[in-house]
Amino acid sequence: xxxxxxxxxxxxxxxxxxxxxxxxxxxxxxxxxxxxxxxxxxxxxxxxxxxxxxxxxxxxxxxxxxxxxxxxxxxxxxxxxxxxxxxxxxxxxxxxxxxxxxxxxxxxxxxxxxxxxxxxxxxx
Amino acid sequence: xxxxxxxxxxxxxxxxxxxxxxxxxxxxxxxxxxxxxxxxxxxxxxxxxxxxxxxxxxxxxxxxxxxxxxxxxxxxxxxxxxxxxxxxxxxxxxxxxxxxxxxxxxxxxxxxxxxxxxxxxxxxxxxxxxxxxxxxxxxxxxxxxxxxxxxxxxxxxxxxxxxxxxxxxxxxxxxxxxxxxxxxxxxxxxxxxxxxxxxxxxxxxxxxxxxxxxxxxxxxxxxxxxxxxxxxxxxxxxxxxx
Numbered sequence: 001x002x003x004x005x006x007x008x009x010x011x012x013x014x015x016x017x018x019x020x021x022x023x024x025x026x027x028x029x030x031x032x033x034x035x036x037x038x039x040x041x042x043x044x045x046x047x048x049x050x051x052x053x054x055x056x057x058x059x060x061x062x063x064x065x066x067x068x069x070x071x072x073x074x075x076x077x078x079x080x081x082x083x084x085x086x087x088x089x090x091x092x093x094x095x096x097x098x099x100x101x102x103x104x105x106x107x108x109x110x111x112x113x114x115x116x117x118x119x120x121x122x123x124x
Numbered sequence: 125x126x127x128x129x130x131x132x133x134x135x136x137x138x139x140x141x142x143x144x145x146x147x148x149x150x151x152x153x154x155x156x157x158x159x160x161x162x163x164x165x166x167x168x169x170x171x172x173x174x175x176x177x178x179x180x181x182x183x184x185x186x187x188x189x190x191x192x193x194x195x196x197x198x199x200x201x202x203x204x205x206x207x208x209x210x211x212x213x214x215x216x217x218x219x220x221x222x223x224x225x226x227x228x229x230x231x232x233x234x235x236x237x238x239x240x241x242x243x244x245x246x247x248x249x250x251x252x253x254x255x256x257x258x259x260x261x262x263x264x265x266x267x268x269x270x271x272x273x274x275x276x277x278x279x280x281x282x283x284x285x286x287x288x289x290x291x292x293x294x295x296x297x298x299x300x301x302x303x304x305x306x307x308x309x310x311x312x313x314x315x316x317x318x319x320x321x322x323x324x325x326x327x328x329x330x331x332x333x334x335x336x337x338x339x340x341x342x343x344x345x346x347x348x349x350x351x352x353x354x355x356x357x358x359x360x361x362x363x364x365x366x
Binding site: 028029047048049050051053054055056057058075076079080083 | 135172174184185186187212228229231232233234345348358363364365366
Protein backbone atom coordinates (compact mmCIF):
# COMPACT_ATOMS: atom_id res chain seq x y z
CA UNK A 1 0.00 0.00 0.00
CA UNK A 2 1.11 3.54 -0.71
CA UNK A 3 0.87 6.24 1.87
CA UNK A 4 0.07 9.93 1.35
CA UNK A 5 0.48 12.30 4.27
CA UNK A 6 -1.25 15.65 3.85
CA UNK A 7 -0.27 18.71 5.86
CA UNK A 8 -2.50 21.77 5.70
CA UNK A 9 -0.84 25.14 6.05
CA UNK A 10 -4.11 26.57 7.30
CA UNK A 11 -3.82 24.51 10.47
CA UNK A 12 -6.34 21.79 9.73
CA UNK A 13 -5.31 18.45 11.26
CA UNK A 14 -3.05 16.46 9.00
CA UNK A 15 -4.37 13.38 7.26
CA UNK A 16 -2.74 10.14 6.22
CA UNK A 17 -4.23 8.13 3.38
CA UNK A 18 -3.29 4.55 2.63
CA UNK A 19 -4.25 3.41 -0.82
CA UNK A 20 -3.44 1.06 -3.67
CA UNK A 21 -2.31 3.09 -6.72
CA UNK A 22 -3.45 0.26 -8.97
CA UNK A 23 -7.05 1.04 -7.99
CA UNK A 24 -6.98 4.52 -9.52
CA UNK A 25 -9.01 6.46 -10.49
CA UNK A 26 -10.50 7.22 -7.11
CA UNK A 27 -12.60 10.14 -8.33
CA UNK A 28 -13.16 11.82 -11.66
CA UNK A 29 -10.98 14.94 -11.66
CA UNK A 30 -7.29 15.18 -12.44
CA UNK A 31 -5.11 12.46 -13.89
CA UNK A 32 -6.06 9.03 -12.54
CA UNK A 33 -3.90 8.31 -9.50
CA UNK A 34 -2.87 11.93 -9.13
CA UNK A 35 -2.68 13.59 -5.74
CA UNK A 36 -5.89 15.44 -6.58
CA UNK A 37 -7.62 12.20 -7.57
CA UNK A 38 -6.46 10.47 -4.39
CA UNK A 39 -7.51 13.33 -2.11
CA UNK A 40 -10.94 13.77 -3.65
CA UNK A 41 -11.51 10.03 -3.61
CA UNK A 42 -10.82 10.06 0.13
CA UNK A 43 -13.09 13.04 0.76
CA UNK A 44 -10.32 15.56 1.27
CA UNK A 45 -10.92 18.78 -0.59
CA UNK A 46 -8.20 20.25 -2.77
CA UNK A 47 -9.18 23.16 -4.93
CA UNK A 48 -9.22 22.49 -8.65
CA UNK A 49 -10.96 25.39 -10.29
CA UNK A 50 -10.23 24.14 -13.81
CA UNK A 51 -11.59 20.69 -13.08
CA UNK A 52 -8.15 19.13 -12.83
CA UNK A 53 -7.16 19.93 -16.42
CA UNK A 54 -3.81 21.66 -15.87
CA UNK A 55 -5.33 25.03 -16.68
CA UNK A 56 -4.88 26.79 -13.34
CA UNK A 57 -2.73 26.55 -10.23
CA UNK A 58 -5.35 26.17 -7.54
CA UNK A 59 -4.29 22.57 -6.83
CA UNK A 60 -0.69 23.61 -6.15
CA UNK A 61 0.95 21.36 -3.55
CA UNK A 62 4.46 21.32 -2.14
CA UNK A 63 6.02 17.88 -2.01
CA UNK A 64 8.02 17.42 1.19
CA UNK A 65 8.85 13.75 0.78
CA UNK A 66 8.69 11.17 -1.97
CA UNK A 67 8.89 13.45 -4.98
CA UNK A 68 10.74 10.83 -6.99
CA UNK A 69 7.84 8.43 -6.52
CA UNK A 70 5.63 10.75 -8.51
CA UNK A 71 5.34 11.03 -12.29
CA UNK A 72 7.74 13.46 -13.93
CA UNK A 73 6.21 16.90 -14.55
CA UNK A 74 5.35 17.63 -18.16
CA UNK A 75 6.16 20.89 -19.89
CA UNK A 76 2.48 21.84 -19.58
CA UNK A 77 2.66 21.40 -15.81
CA UNK A 78 5.93 23.34 -15.61
CA UNK A 79 4.47 26.17 -17.69
CA UNK A 80 1.48 26.37 -15.39
CA UNK A 81 3.54 26.12 -12.22
CA UNK A 82 5.53 29.13 -13.38
CA UNK A 83 2.38 31.12 -12.60
CA UNK A 84 1.85 29.71 -9.13
CA UNK A 85 2.33 32.01 -6.16
CA UNK A 86 4.65 30.66 -3.53
CA UNK A 87 6.43 28.42 -6.03
CA UNK A 88 9.09 26.17 -4.52
CA UNK A 89 11.58 23.74 -6.11
CA UNK A 90 9.31 20.86 -5.08
CA UNK A 91 6.02 22.41 -6.15
CA UNK A 92 3.68 20.26 -8.20
CA UNK A 93 0.15 20.50 -9.49
CA UNK A 94 -1.98 18.04 -7.59
CA UNK A 95 -3.98 17.21 -10.72
CA UNK A 96 -0.89 16.19 -12.72
CA UNK A 97 1.42 14.45 -10.24
CA UNK A 98 0.61 10.75 -10.27
CA UNK A 99 1.69 8.34 -7.56
CA UNK A 100 3.37 5.57 -9.50
CA UNK A 101 5.14 3.52 -6.87
CA UNK A 102 2.82 1.02 -5.11
CA UNK A 103 4.89 1.43 -1.95
CA UNK A 104 5.32 5.18 -2.17
CA UNK A 105 5.48 7.28 0.96
CA UNK A 106 4.70 10.83 0.04
CA UNK A 107 4.16 13.94 2.11
CA UNK A 108 2.59 17.06 0.65
CA UNK A 109 1.74 20.47 2.05
CA UNK A 110 -1.39 22.24 0.90
CA UNK A 111 -0.47 25.94 0.85
CA UNK A 112 -2.66 28.35 2.72
CA UNK A 113 -3.07 30.47 -0.37
CA UNK A 114 -3.39 29.06 -3.83
CA UNK A 115 -4.42 32.28 -5.50
CA UNK A 116 -4.30 32.25 -9.22
CA UNK A 117 -2.20 35.27 -10.02
CA UNK A 118 -4.54 37.72 -11.64
CA UNK A 119 -7.75 39.49 -11.02
CA UNK A 120 -9.14 36.93 -8.69
CA UNK A 121 -10.98 39.47 -6.61
CA UNK A 122 -14.57 39.79 -7.63
CA UNK A 123 -16.35 43.02 -6.99
CA UNK A 124 -19.53 42.95 -5.03
CA UNK B 125 -15.70 18.77 -5.52
CA UNK B 126 -17.44 16.14 -3.52
CA UNK B 127 -20.29 17.56 -1.51
CA UNK B 128 -19.11 15.57 1.48
CA UNK B 129 -15.52 16.74 1.29
CA UNK B 130 -13.95 19.30 3.55
CA UNK B 131 -14.17 22.75 2.01
CA UNK B 132 -11.00 24.12 3.54
CA UNK B 133 -9.69 26.91 1.40
CA UNK B 134 -12.86 27.27 -0.61
CA UNK B 135 -13.40 30.64 -2.22
CA UNK B 136 -16.42 32.90 -2.01
CA UNK B 137 -19.28 31.40 -3.93
CA UNK B 138 -21.20 33.84 -6.11
CA UNK B 139 -24.56 33.55 -7.77
CA UNK B 140 -25.63 34.67 -11.22
CA UNK B 141 -28.89 34.35 -13.09
CA UNK B 142 -29.34 33.27 -16.66
CA UNK B 143 -30.40 36.45 -18.40
CA UNK B 144 -30.19 35.35 -22.01
CA UNK B 145 -29.63 32.16 -23.97
CA UNK B 146 -28.21 32.06 -27.47
CA UNK B 147 -27.78 28.92 -29.55
CA UNK B 148 -24.90 29.18 -32.02
CA UNK B 149 -25.70 25.69 -33.34
CA UNK B 150 -27.74 22.74 -32.11
CA UNK B 151 -24.80 21.67 -29.93
CA UNK B 152 -23.20 25.00 -29.05
CA UNK B 153 -24.76 27.52 -26.70
CA UNK B 154 -23.99 30.76 -24.92
CA UNK B 155 -25.47 31.70 -21.56
CA UNK B 156 -25.42 35.31 -20.49
CA UNK B 157 -25.04 35.41 -16.73
CA UNK B 158 -25.92 38.41 -14.58
CA UNK B 159 -24.46 38.39 -11.07
CA UNK B 160 -27.22 38.85 -8.50
CA UNK B 161 -28.04 42.16 -6.86
CA UNK B 162 -26.49 44.15 -9.67
CA UNK B 163 -22.96 43.21 -8.76
CA UNK B 164 -20.23 42.74 -11.30
CA UNK B 165 -17.38 40.35 -11.97
CA UNK B 166 -13.91 41.72 -12.61
CA UNK B 167 -11.79 39.57 -14.87
CA UNK B 168 -9.12 39.61 -17.51
CA UNK B 169 -9.81 38.62 -21.11
CA UNK B 170 -9.24 34.88 -21.34
CA UNK B 171 -10.11 33.93 -17.76
CA UNK B 172 -12.69 31.40 -16.70
CA UNK B 173 -15.11 30.87 -13.87
CA UNK B 174 -15.62 27.63 -12.04
CA UNK B 175 -19.27 26.59 -11.98
CA UNK B 176 -20.83 24.28 -9.42
CA UNK B 177 -22.61 21.59 -11.44
CA UNK B 178 -25.22 20.23 -9.04
CA UNK B 179 -25.90 16.68 -10.15
CA UNK B 180 -28.28 14.38 -8.27
CA UNK B 181 -25.45 12.46 -6.65
CA UNK B 182 -22.80 15.13 -6.19
CA UNK B 183 -21.60 18.61 -7.02
CA UNK B 184 -18.82 18.90 -9.56
CA UNK B 185 -16.61 21.88 -10.32
CA UNK B 186 -16.26 22.68 -13.99
CA UNK B 187 -14.52 25.61 -15.68
CA UNK B 188 -16.19 27.78 -18.32
CA UNK B 189 -14.39 30.57 -20.08
CA UNK B 190 -15.88 34.04 -20.09
CA UNK B 191 -16.41 34.67 -23.77
CA UNK B 192 -17.29 38.35 -23.56
CA UNK B 193 -14.73 41.11 -23.11
CA UNK B 194 -14.65 42.87 -19.73
CA UNK B 195 -15.39 46.23 -21.33
CA UNK B 196 -18.83 45.03 -22.35
CA UNK B 197 -19.87 44.74 -18.71
CA UNK B 198 -22.57 42.54 -17.28
CA UNK B 199 -24.09 40.11 -18.01
CA UNK B 200 -21.04 38.13 -19.00
CA UNK B 201 -21.15 35.32 -21.50
CA UNK B 202 -20.02 31.73 -21.30
CA UNK B 203 -19.94 29.57 -24.41
CA UNK B 204 -19.88 25.77 -24.45
CA UNK B 205 -20.80 22.74 -26.46
CA UNK B 206 -22.18 19.32 -25.74
CA UNK B 207 -19.66 16.54 -25.56
CA UNK B 208 -20.39 12.83 -25.17
CA UNK B 209 -20.65 12.04 -21.48
CA UNK B 210 -20.19 15.70 -20.58
CA UNK B 211 -22.44 16.01 -17.57
CA UNK B 212 -21.41 19.61 -16.96
CA UNK B 213 -22.42 20.79 -20.41
CA UNK B 214 -25.63 18.77 -20.25
CA UNK B 215 -26.47 20.44 -16.95
CA UNK B 216 -25.81 23.86 -18.41
CA UNK B 217 -27.94 23.06 -21.44
CA UNK B 218 -30.80 22.38 -19.02
CA UNK B 219 -30.61 25.85 -17.45
CA UNK B 220 -33.56 28.10 -18.25
CA UNK B 221 -33.96 31.85 -18.21
CA UNK B 222 -33.92 33.09 -14.63
CA UNK B 223 -32.20 30.00 -13.25
CA UNK B 224 -29.37 30.52 -10.77
CA UNK B 225 -25.82 29.38 -11.30
CA UNK B 226 -23.23 29.33 -8.52
CA UNK B 227 -19.62 29.95 -9.36
CA UNK B 228 -16.23 30.99 -8.04
CA UNK B 229 -13.49 32.88 -9.74
CA UNK B 230 -12.45 34.22 -12.16
CA UNK B 231 -9.33 32.11 -12.59
CA UNK B 232 -6.72 31.34 -15.17
CA UNK B 233 -3.44 32.61 -16.46
CA UNK B 234 -4.23 32.24 -20.15
CA UNK B 235 -5.22 35.85 -20.21
CA UNK B 236 -4.27 39.23 -21.60
CA UNK B 237 -3.99 42.13 -19.21
CA UNK B 238 -2.72 44.54 -21.82
CA UNK B 239 -2.13 43.90 -25.49
CA UNK B 240 1.50 43.34 -26.42
CA UNK B 241 2.98 45.71 -28.98
CA UNK B 242 4.17 42.77 -31.06
CA UNK B 243 2.09 41.10 -33.74
CA UNK B 244 -0.31 38.61 -32.17
CA UNK B 245 -1.36 35.33 -33.72
CA UNK B 246 -4.40 33.57 -32.30
CA UNK B 247 -5.00 29.91 -33.07
CA UNK B 248 -8.21 28.22 -31.98
CA UNK B 249 -10.69 25.53 -32.78
CA UNK B 250 -14.48 25.60 -32.34
CA UNK B 251 -15.59 26.74 -28.84
CA UNK B 252 -11.96 27.20 -27.82
CA UNK B 253 -12.31 30.61 -29.42
CA UNK B 254 -14.11 31.61 -26.21
CA UNK B 255 -11.04 33.03 -24.42
CA UNK B 256 -9.60 34.37 -27.68
CA UNK B 257 -12.60 36.51 -28.54
CA UNK B 258 -12.34 38.83 -25.50
CA UNK B 259 -8.59 39.09 -26.02
CA UNK B 260 -9.10 40.23 -29.62
CA UNK B 261 -11.78 42.73 -28.66
CA UNK B 262 -9.63 43.99 -25.81
CA UNK B 263 -6.56 44.42 -28.01
CA UNK B 264 -8.55 45.95 -30.85
CA UNK B 265 -9.86 48.61 -28.48
CA UNK B 266 -6.34 49.68 -27.49
CA UNK B 267 -5.20 53.14 -28.51
CA UNK B 268 -2.63 51.55 -30.81
CA UNK B 269 -3.93 48.08 -31.65
CA UNK B 270 -1.29 45.52 -32.58
CA UNK B 271 -1.36 43.55 -35.80
CA UNK B 272 -3.50 40.49 -35.12
CA UNK B 273 -4.44 37.36 -37.01
CA UNK B 274 -7.05 34.84 -35.94
CA UNK B 275 -6.64 31.46 -37.58
CA UNK B 276 -9.77 29.64 -36.52
CA UNK B 277 -10.57 26.05 -37.45
CA UNK B 278 -13.91 24.29 -37.13
CA UNK B 279 -15.65 21.31 -38.65
CA UNK B 280 -18.41 23.30 -40.34
CA UNK B 281 -19.13 26.91 -41.26
CA UNK B 282 -21.78 26.98 -38.52
CA UNK B 283 -19.15 26.09 -35.94
CA UNK B 284 -17.10 29.19 -36.76
CA UNK B 285 -18.51 31.15 -33.83
CA UNK B 286 -18.76 34.96 -33.81
CA UNK B 287 -18.04 34.98 -37.53
CA UNK B 288 -19.96 38.18 -38.28
CA UNK B 289 -18.32 39.97 -35.39
CA UNK B 290 -14.84 38.96 -36.51
CA UNK B 291 -15.61 39.90 -40.12
CA UNK B 292 -16.80 43.34 -39.07
CA UNK B 293 -13.70 43.84 -36.97
CA UNK B 294 -11.49 42.76 -39.86
CA UNK B 295 -13.31 45.08 -42.26
CA UNK B 296 -12.37 48.07 -40.16
CA UNK B 297 -8.84 47.67 -41.48
CA UNK B 298 -7.35 48.13 -38.04
CA UNK B 299 -4.76 45.42 -38.48
CA UNK B 300 -6.97 42.49 -37.58
CA UNK B 301 -7.08 39.56 -40.00
CA UNK B 302 -9.71 36.87 -39.68
CA UNK B 303 -9.08 33.55 -41.37
CA UNK B 304 -11.55 30.75 -40.76
CA UNK B 305 -10.60 27.23 -41.76
CA UNK B 306 -13.34 24.63 -42.26
CA UNK B 307 -11.90 21.13 -42.07
CA UNK B 308 -13.01 17.65 -41.05
CA UNK B 309 -12.88 17.28 -37.27
CA UNK B 310 -9.97 14.85 -37.47
CA UNK B 311 -7.90 17.31 -39.48
CA UNK B 312 -8.41 20.53 -37.53
CA UNK B 313 -5.00 20.52 -35.94
CA UNK B 314 -3.20 19.23 -38.97
CA UNK B 315 -4.65 22.22 -40.80
CA UNK B 316 -3.72 24.71 -38.12
CA UNK B 317 -0.26 23.24 -37.81
CA UNK B 318 0.38 23.29 -41.56
CA UNK B 319 -0.71 26.92 -41.85
CA UNK B 320 1.29 27.97 -38.80
CA UNK B 321 4.38 26.26 -40.13
CA UNK B 322 3.99 27.72 -43.61
CA UNK B 323 3.46 31.28 -42.46
CA UNK B 324 5.20 31.80 -39.18
CA UNK B 325 7.93 29.20 -39.17
CA UNK B 326 9.06 28.82 -42.79
CA UNK B 327 7.54 32.09 -44.01
CA UNK B 328 10.07 34.45 -42.51
CA UNK B 329 12.69 34.85 -39.83
CA UNK B 330 10.63 37.15 -37.64
CA UNK B 331 10.46 35.61 -34.17
CA UNK B 332 8.97 38.54 -32.31
CA UNK B 333 5.36 37.45 -32.63
CA UNK B 334 3.21 36.47 -29.68
CA UNK B 335 0.97 33.42 -30.00
CA UNK B 336 -2.19 32.55 -28.12
CA UNK B 337 -3.36 28.99 -28.76
CA UNK B 338 -6.49 27.46 -27.33
CA UNK B 339 -8.07 24.13 -28.10
CA UNK B 340 -8.80 20.60 -27.14
CA UNK B 341 -6.29 17.76 -27.05
CA UNK B 342 -2.69 17.20 -27.96
CA UNK B 343 -2.88 19.27 -31.12
CA UNK B 344 -2.44 22.33 -28.93
CA UNK B 345 0.79 20.89 -27.56
CA UNK B 346 2.01 20.09 -31.06
CA UNK B 347 1.45 23.72 -32.06
CA UNK B 348 3.26 24.92 -28.95
CA UNK B 349 6.21 22.65 -29.69
CA UNK B 350 6.31 23.68 -33.34
CA UNK B 351 6.54 27.37 -32.45
CA UNK B 352 8.89 27.08 -29.51
CA UNK B 353 11.04 24.72 -31.51
CA UNK B 354 11.19 27.25 -34.32
CA UNK B 355 12.78 29.84 -32.09
CA UNK B 356 9.90 31.77 -30.60
CA UNK B 357 10.44 32.64 -26.95
CA UNK B 358 8.85 30.19 -24.57
CA UNK B 359 6.82 32.92 -22.93
CA UNK B 360 5.69 34.28 -26.28
CA UNK B 361 3.79 31.08 -26.95
CA UNK B 362 0.77 31.15 -24.66
CA UNK B 363 -1.56 28.19 -24.71
CA UNK B 364 -4.48 26.60 -22.99
CA UNK B 365 -5.27 22.96 -23.60
CA UNK B 366 -8.58 21.38 -22.62
